[in-house]
Amino acid sequence: MPEIDMMLCRSCGNEERASEGYPCDECGTFICLICEFRGITVCKACRQKKGLPEPENLPPLAPERPAPPSA
Numbered sequence: 298m299p300e301i302d303m304m305l306c307r308s309c310g311n312e313e314r315a316s317e318g319y320p321c322d323e324c325g326t327f328i329c330l331i332c333e334f335r336g337i338t339v340c341k342a343c344r345q346k347k348g349l350p351e352p353e354n355l356p357p358l359a360p361e362r363p364a365p366p367s368a
């Protein structure tokens with residue numbers, strides 16, 4: 298089974314597939330598809346740098362992925 302290329306979204310902090318993400322408008326770091334879909338196109342660091350508020354529709358940080366049940 299090929300390993301899925303996961304990256305940490307610099308906007309919401311969730312791990313999402315790198316191949317489905319977008320670069321931050323400002324610095325080009327990884328932004329996940331969910332953020333992009335919600336119209337969030339800059340990462341957290343760039344929001345802070347620009348003095349932008351955290352978006353109200355920022356995807357919630359997912360809890361720790363439950364470990365797959367061991368057979």
Ligand SMILES: [Zn+2]
Pocket residue numbers: 306307308309310311328329330331332333356
């Ligand atoms: Zn995100």
Ligand SMILES: [Zn+2]
Pocket residue numbers: 321322323324325326339340341342343
């Ligand atoms: Zn950025």
